[in-house]
Amino acid sequence: MENYRRRRLFFEAGKIDYSWMSAWSRRYTEYAGIYKLLGSMNFHDACRLISEQWRSFVGLLRAAKEGKLEPWQKVRPPGYRKDRDGQRVSVVVVRFDNYRIDLERKMLHLGYWNVSVSFRGKPRWLARPGAKQGRLIIIYDPVKKRWYARVSVEVVLESKLNGGLRAGIDLGRERLFALVTEPLNGSGEGVALLYRGGPLKADYFYFEKKIAEIDRMLANPKSEEMDRAVLKEKRRRLYEKRRRRRDQLFANNAAHLAGMCLELKVSAVFIGGLRGIAHDKPGKGNTNVWSYRRFKQRLATTLENNGIPAFEIQEGNTSKTCARHGCEVVRKPRGLVRCPFGHAVHADLNAAMNILARGGGRVPTRVRVFSFIPTASKVIAVEKNSNPA
Numbered sequence: 569m570e571n572y573r574r575r576r577l578f579f580e581a582g583k584i585d586y587s588w589m590s591a592w593s594r595r596y597t598e599y600a601g602i603y604k605l606l607g608s609m610n611f612h613d614a615c616r617l618i619s620e621q622w623r624s625f626v627g628l629l630r631a632a633k634e635g636k637l638e639p640w641q642k643v644r645p646p647g648y649r650k651d652r653d654g655q656r657v658s659v660v661v662v663r664f665d666n667y668r669i670d671l672e673r674k675m676l677h678l679g680y681w682n683v684s685v686s687f688r689g690k691p692r693w694l695a696r697p698g699a700k701q702g703r704l705i706i707i708y709d710p711v712k713k714r715w716y717a718r719v720s721v722e723v724v725l726e727s728k729l730n731g732g733l734r735a736g737i738d739l740g741r742e743r744l745f746a747l748v749t750e751p752l753n754g755s756g757e758g759v760a761l762l763y764r765g766g767p768l769k770a771d772y773f774y775f776e777k778k779i780a781e782i783d784r785m786l787a788n789p790k791s792e793e794m795d796r797a798v799l800k801e802k803r804r805r806l807y808e809k810r811r812r813r814r815d816q817l818f819a820n821n822a823a824h825l826a827g828m829c830l831e832l833k834v835s836a837v838f839i840g841g842l843r844g845i846a847h848d849k850p851g852k853g854n855t856n857v858w859s860y861r862r863f864k865q866r867l868a869t870t871l872e873n874n875g876i877p878a879f880e881i882q883e884g885n886t887s888k889t890c891a892r893h894g895c896e897v898v899r900k901p902r903g904l905v906r907c908p909f910g911h912a913v914h915a916d917l918n919a920a921m922n923i924l925a926r927g928g929g930r931v932p933t934r935v936r937v938f939s940f941i942p943t944a945s946k947v948i949a950v951e952k953n954s955n956p957a
Contacts, residue, residue: 588619607680613663621646662704693721711808732835736924746916758932775810813944821942822870838927840883891921
């Protein structure tokens, strides 16, 4: 309700209200019922949450005006959660000191309502020494018909590696990404990791086919209303299952990468920024199969949770320039690029080495390649190693 009011103020009057007091001052009038339902502390935190969202919106508008955002990043004012039928989804805000989590019994106790509910999951950050719990957000998922509790936790992460190797990552189309490290042990040979995107594509097109079949049945004017409701529910579940499988594949891939980086003693990672890739090739390309931004955020978050900082590097022309000589390369079939100085290298590895160099890393003269296939259940090693490239 408050976001709706502020959106009307923004679109109709061109003004932005980012004060938490605006919602708080209405607690005894139009929001009296909600104020009584949530209690003073939780209602106060809900006002704070709304204020934070609109302050973030102001910051994004300023960044867009200064040209600091990517071309595909569109700034939109905060809204309200809706399901696929346009119905608003319930969201409950609980202040940090108004709930308690019993990790041993797996019980969530809500203080204002004096209610204890069991939960499933692994709140691993709360188990860390010195962890400080923050705001609790409870959200209802209309597709799964379940409630989800999300806790923000403040922890101190320390880098475990000092003076280690640096690595560059290039996010690709035919492959999820390629990583190349600096030379190992003072030698000229580095390590390259290639993660393929075949299972992710297969999932996407499988679910797309199933959803298209339902759409054809819904387009039939002779379908009864009850049958149409069942088909719409089935379609929602297919969309949700496809998203879950994609996110789980991203999580498995990121966890495997973090483990490999720890094993190789990588201390910093540079990830390509992918400027303009969403407008490069329209149609059913890899841009529609997975979300580059979501995948990049998952990689960066998982690496940083393991003590490895991740930095974004703009990757313009990294695929067109030789990482070893700085000259323009010729793109050949089967994913290879050829340098005028007589050597060939995998295009994604060449781009990853250029990103590594832009981050201040040393480019290896040759790499030993390890290839993997990430799936929604695990990451499969294709081959243990190959000849240096």
